[in-house]
Amino acid sequence: MNNMLDKPVSLIEELPKIIERGRKEAQKIIDGLSEKNRITLQTNELVLPTKAKGGYFGQSVKADVKHEWLNRIIYGDNILTIQALLAGDPQTGMSSMRGKIDLIYIDPPFDSKADYRTKIHLPGTDIEQKPTVIEQFAYSDTWKNGTVSYLEVMVPRLILMRELLSDQGSIYVHIDWHVGHYVKIIMDEIFGKENFVNEIIRKKTHSKSQSENFGNLHETIFIYKKANAIFNPIYLEPDEGYLKSFSKDDNDGRGPYQTVNLVAAGTQAGINRKEFEFKGVKAKWLYSLENLKRWDEERKIVVTGGGKLRKKIYLSESKGPILGSIWDEGVTSIQSNSKEYLNYDTQKPEKLLKIIIEASSNSNSIVADFFAGSGTTGAVAEKLGRKWIISDLGKPACMIMRKRLIDQDSKPFLYQSIGDYQKEQFEKSEFRTIGDLSQVVINLFGALPFPEEKGIPNNLGYIKNGKTLVWVDSPTKMTGYNSLKRAQEWRGQLGYSKVVVLGWNFVADIGKAIESLKDENLEVLVIPQDLLDKLRTKASYDQLIKSGKIKFSSLQYLKIKPIKKKEYNKEQDEIEVELDDYILLSPDVLPLDQENKERLEKVIEKDPLALIEYWSIDPDYDGEVFRSKWQDYRQNTDNDSDEFKVVKKAKLIVPKIKGKRKVCVKAVDVFGFESVAVEEIK
Numbered sequence: 027m028n029n030m031l032d033k034p035v036s037l038i039e040e041l042p043k044i045i046e047r048g049r050k051e052a053q054k055i056i057d058g059l060s061e062k063n064r065i066t067l068q069t070n071e072l073v074l075p076t077k078a079k080g081g082y083f084g085q086s087v088k089a090d091v092k093h094e095w096l097n098r099i100i101y102g103d104n105i106l107t108i109q110a111l112l113a114g115d116p117q118t119g120m121s122s123m124r125g126k127i128d129l130i131y132i133d134p135p136f137d138s139k140a141d142y143r144t145k146i147h148l149p150g151t152d153i154e155q156k157p158t159v160i161e162q163f164a165y166s167d168t169w170k171n172g173t174v175s176y177l178e179v180m181v182p183r184l185i186l187m188r189e190l191l192s193d194q195g196s197i198y199v200h201i202d203w204h205v206g207h208y209v210k211i212i213m214d215e216i217f218g219k220e221n222f223v224n225e226i227i228r229k230k231t232h233s234k235s236q237s238e239n240f241g242n243l244h245e246t247i248f249i250y251k252k253a254n255a256i257f258n259p260i261y262l263e264p265d266e267g268y269l270k271s272f273s274k275d276d277n278d279g280r281g282p283y284q285t286v287n288l289v290a291a292g293t294q295a296g297i298n299r300k301e302f303e304f305k306g307v308k309a310k311w312l313y314s315l316e317n318l319k320r321w322d323e324e325r326k327i328v329v330t331g332g333g334k335l336r337k338k339i340y341l342s343e344s345k346g347p348i349l350g351s352i353w354d355e356g357v358t359s360i361q362s363n364s365k366e367y368l369n370y371d372t373q374k375p376e377k378l379l380k381i382i383i384e385a386s387s388n389s390n391s392i393v394a395d396f397f398a399g400s401g402t403t404g405a406v407a408e409k410l411g412r413k414w415i416i417s418d419l420g421k422p423a424c425m426i427m428r429k430r431l432i433d434q435d436s437k438p439f440l441y442q443s444i445g446d447y448q449k450e451q452f453e454k455s456e457f458r459t460i461g462d463l464s465q466v467v468i469n470l471f472g473a474l475p476f477p478e479e480k481g482i483p484n485n486l487g488y489i490k491n492g493k494t495l496v497w498v499d500s501p502t503k504m505t506g507y508n509s510l511k512r513a514q515e516w517r518g519q520l521g522y523s524k525v526v527v528l529g530w531n532f533v534a535d536i537g538k539a540i541e542s543l544k545d546e547n548l549e550v551l552v553i554p555q556d557l558l559d560k561l562r563t564k565a566s567y568d569q570l571i572k573s574g575k576i577k578f579s580s581l582q583y584l585k586i587k588p589i590k591k592k593e594y595n596k597e598q599d600e601i602e603v604e605l606d607d608y609i610l611l612s613p614d615v616l617p618l619d620q621e622n623k624e625r626l627e628k629v630i631e632k633d634p635l636a637l638i639e640y641w642s643i644d645p646d647y648d649g650e651v652f653r654s655k656w657q658d659y660r661q662n663t664d665n666d667s668d669e670f671k672v673v674k675k676a677k678l679i680v681p682k683i684k685g686k687r688k689v690c691v692k693a694v695d696v697f698g699f700e701s702v703a704v705e706e707i708k
Contacts, residue, residue, distance in 0.1 A: 029655050031500050040174055045215050047601045048181025055109055055186065059122075065109040067100065069117060070700070071441040071642065071692065072599075072653045075432040077664050095112065097437065100403065100417035101424040102444035104396035107417040108186045118440065127190045128256060128391035131382055131403055133200040133374060134180065144422045146696045147631050149636050149670050153622040155697060167450060173205055177212060183396070184216050190394065196223070196251045196386040200374075206246045217250035224249045228378065229354035243415035249386075260385050261346040262355075272323075272341040285328060285336035288312055349381065357381070370426060379406040387412055401427030421698030425639060429659050441493065441654075461485065464498040466561065467528060471496055472575045486516060493523035501558070505529030505550075507539040512546060528578060535690075535704045549576040573583045583609040584693045584701035591687075591707050601707070603643055603691060604675040608634045608701070613693060616697060638672050641693045647678045647690035647704060654692070 058064060100107045111123040144155045157639035171178075195215070201209050214222060226247035249523045251257075272282040290299050290310040299310045304318050305327075311318065321327050356377040360366060361499065379402050387393055391409050395403035404427060407414035418424055428441055451491060461484035465475050468487035473496040476482040487496040497513035499505045510527060517525040524547040532552075533539070540550055554560075554577065560570060570576055579624055590602040610630060618626065629636055642654035658672045682686075691703045 041177070041208070041211060044174065044177050044515050045212055046183055047178065048212075051182040052185035055105075056112070056184070056189065059109070059113045064113045066113070067110045067115045067117070067442045067444065068106075069440055069442050069651055070101075070653045071487060071652050072438060072521050073428065073432065073441055073642075073657070074337065074438045076656055077432055077658075077662055079430050079436070089119055095413055096440050097404070097408070097414045098416075098440040098442055099398075099401070099424055099427050100442045100444075101419075101421065102417065103416055103419055104626065105183055105186065106444045107396060108183065108190065111415070112186065112189060113364075123415075124189055124390075125192050126392060127394050128192050128195050129387040129393045130187050130191065130195070130197045131200070131379065131393070131395050132187075132198070132397045133372065133395075135372075136176070136204050136206075147670055148625075148696070149633065151625045151629065153618065155616070155618060155622070159392075162181045173208060176205055177208055180209065181212055181216070184213065187396070188216060191252055193252050194254045194256045196249060196255045196257075198226075198382055198386070199248045201243065201248065201252075202245045202247060203283060206248075210248055213248055213250055221250050221252070222248070223251050223255075224351050227352045228357055229352070230359050256386050256388055256391070258385050259345075259386075260349040260381055261657075262349055264344075264346045268347045269341070272339075272344075274338075279338055283340045285330075285338055286335055288318070288327070288335050294465060305335060312628045320345055323327060323679075347370065347576075353378070353381065366694065370423070372691050373400040374402050374410075375404055376406050379403050380410070383407055383410055383412060398427060399423050401430050404429055408434065425694060429640065429661065432657055432659070463501070463561075465521050465556070467498045468496055470557075470570060471526075471528060471578060480521070480650045481652070483516075495520060495522040495525040497525060497527045498553075499527065499529040501530040504531050504533045506536060506607065508534035510539060510543060510548060510550070514543070514545065523547060524549070526551060532581065535702050536581060537701065538704050540581075550581055552581060553578060555654060582647065582695065582699045584690070584691065584703045585609075586691050586703045586705065589689055589705050589707050592606070595683060598679050600677055600679055600681055600685075601645060602675065602677050603637055603688065603689065604673075605638070605641065605691075605693070608693065608695070610634065610637060610695060610699070635674060636671055637695045639696045639698075641672055642656070642692050643676060644690045644692075645678055645687065646683070646689045649688070652690055652702075659698075 033707050092096075100110075114120055114122040142633075146155055184197075184199075186298060191197060199209060199213065206538060210225075224247075226249065227246055227594045229243055230245050231243055233421050259552075272284050274284065275282045288311060290312050301308065301310045302315060304311065305322070318327070321337055328336055328338060360373055360375050366373075382498040383393055383403075383406055383589065390413075392413040392415065393403060394415045396417050398404065399420075401416055402424065404414045404416040408431065412574070416427060418427070424441075464485035465487075467476050468485075471487070473487035473489050473494075475487045476485065477636060485498045485500070488494065488496070489496065495513070495517050497509075497516065499509050503509070505527065509529070513525045513527045517523075526549045528551050530553050536550070540548070554559055585606040585608070587604040587606045592600050594600040616623070616626070640657065640659040642652075642657040644653045644655060646653070655679055656676055658676070660671050660672060662672075663669055686706045686708055688704060688706050691705075693701050693703075695701075
């Protein structure tokens with residue numbers, strides 16, 4: 027006979043511990059919001075959508091990052107995004123969003139076996155990209171111990187989302203049968219069982235699949251609310267059955283009607299509903315005494331044969347049947363021939379989000395989605411005139427969102443990322459100092475650190491059988507011109523012929539900085555994004571040293587041709603910006619298998635600019651905020667008919683200015699890597 031005590035701990039027994047650990051993690055984050063080194067948002071782009079329509083914007087387009095409100099797409103881990111929103115964003119003048127969001131909709135991943143590869147269409151070939159290293163670690167962390175890991179990830183995020191909700195806020199969590207019942211339990215704990223509103227059944231397909239089990243045709247949406255939550259009923263088109271339900275008529279000129287119950291029954295008669303007396307009946311009523319008296323004066327309350335009070339609803343006053351908890355019309359999976367189809371696996375139909383946003387927000391509300399995917403929440407919120415914040419960890423997802431919002435001619439919005447991502451990873455690591463980490467990176471690069479007694483900084487190393495110095499920059503800094511100059515100075519001081527600079531993060535115009543130094547014996551390489559994740563333990567470090575699989579890649583690099591300028595009229599000039607060349611990171615460090623690397627190399631050899639997914643121009647760059655006043659991207663056929671290539675030349679009509687004009691060009695390739703070129707013209 028088996029001993030019950032030998033059985034493994036069940037998930038039900040683990041739930042209280044999961045929730046407790048999640049609470050502690052969330053509280054630690056909340057306690058750190060006022061700290062000097064709190065998580066911040068970095069503005070990559072202020073997008074003023076034009077879709078490259080002729081390139082004219084003249085003097086009519088004005089926007090500032092410290093505008094009263096700017097919608098935003100945020101790239102990065104959503105727990106860091108939420109931290110930054112709770113702390114506020116001084117750079118853009120946004121105060122803390124704590125208690126300011128009226129609606130949160132999330133559709134978190136819920137299948138541990140999902141295929142997160144991205145198919146990229148290039149001229150003459152297709153390649154498949156695996157998730158980025160950051161995404162891979164996120165997905166593996168989410169599911170490393172199955173459902174336990176998933177709930178560990180979700181609990182602190184849901185607690186922090188509750189902090190963002192306003193007093194009239196609601197949260198919709200879209201989930202499926204894999205983990206839905208467990209998510210319901212933790213949401214009861216976090217938001218309060220009494221604040222549970224609905225379990226929505228969303229029919230995702232009409233197919234009658236052949237299977238050994240019943241076909242899985244639906245998903246679930248759990249809705250929880252704050253005390254004064256917004257709710258606007260969604261009315262459906264009346265059908266024949268609905269019209270027939272108005273079967274009574276008093277022939278008093280008010281037309282046919284039906285009656286509805288006034289007294290709460292079953293779950294409606296909850297502990298929060300007050301009991302009072304009306305017309306001799308003491309009960310828990312569904313409506314206030316004020317409304318009951320008004321309807322009585324209007325002769326809308328009737329007494330049934332059984333002595334019950336009911337209210338008349340006239341067909342002439344009805345807007346139609348109210349949508350219930352089963353949604354099946356227009357909310358199923360998007361077909362590939364649909365106009366809104368974006369070739370994104372988890373894309374949800376716009377009608378689904380239209381119902382949610384109209385029901386639980388008003389015209390001045392802020393709507394948020396922290397697993398935004400293809401950006402349907404932002405796209406629909408924009409169309410409905412709501413303010414919005416959407417974020418995702420996937421670079422491909424954020425690129426799709428940005429193009430989608432530009433495509434629908436949205437109002438100006440910010441494209442942001444988590445500032446100092448590597449800094450956050452460093453603070454989570456076991457390294458006590460930047461110097462300790464630098465010594466590890468030096469060893470992994472195949473170099474040796476200098477002896478401590480020589481008085482040389484501990485971020486410097488050397489290659490033994492050569493004349494090469496190695497400089498490792500800090501994960502808490504942006505490698506730029508000053509870092510390169512210091513590395514050159516140490517090279518000269520120590521008598522080395524070459525210096526290699528290894529950086530984690532780089533200033534936007536690093537390419538321009540490298541060009542300006544004109545130094546053949548200066549090499550700049552990128553430290554792998556996932557290195558800090560791989561260095562969590564000493565054992566993992568020893569394994570990396572033995573394997574020798576750490577690859578330090580070259581920077582991606584954008585070149586533009588000299589910008590041409592000519593007078594357009596007395597007040598305006600015409601400038602012509604043309605892409606010249608694009609040098610990509612070595613294919614060896616990209617998340618591609620060998621077959622796809624070979625396909626990519628052929629495209630690079632033939633036309634490297636074919637790898638540009640999106641490029642934009644700020645003709646009056648102030649050196650701080652990139653204001654994207656012209657954009658082109660693949661799939662935009664307003665300028666040409668080739669959906670797999672961007673146009674390489676842009677003509678812009680700009681207001682004349684005194685002195686020099688600084689033009690900044692930003693490009694993003696099909697893998698999500700950004701490059702910047704800056705040029706001054708007189």
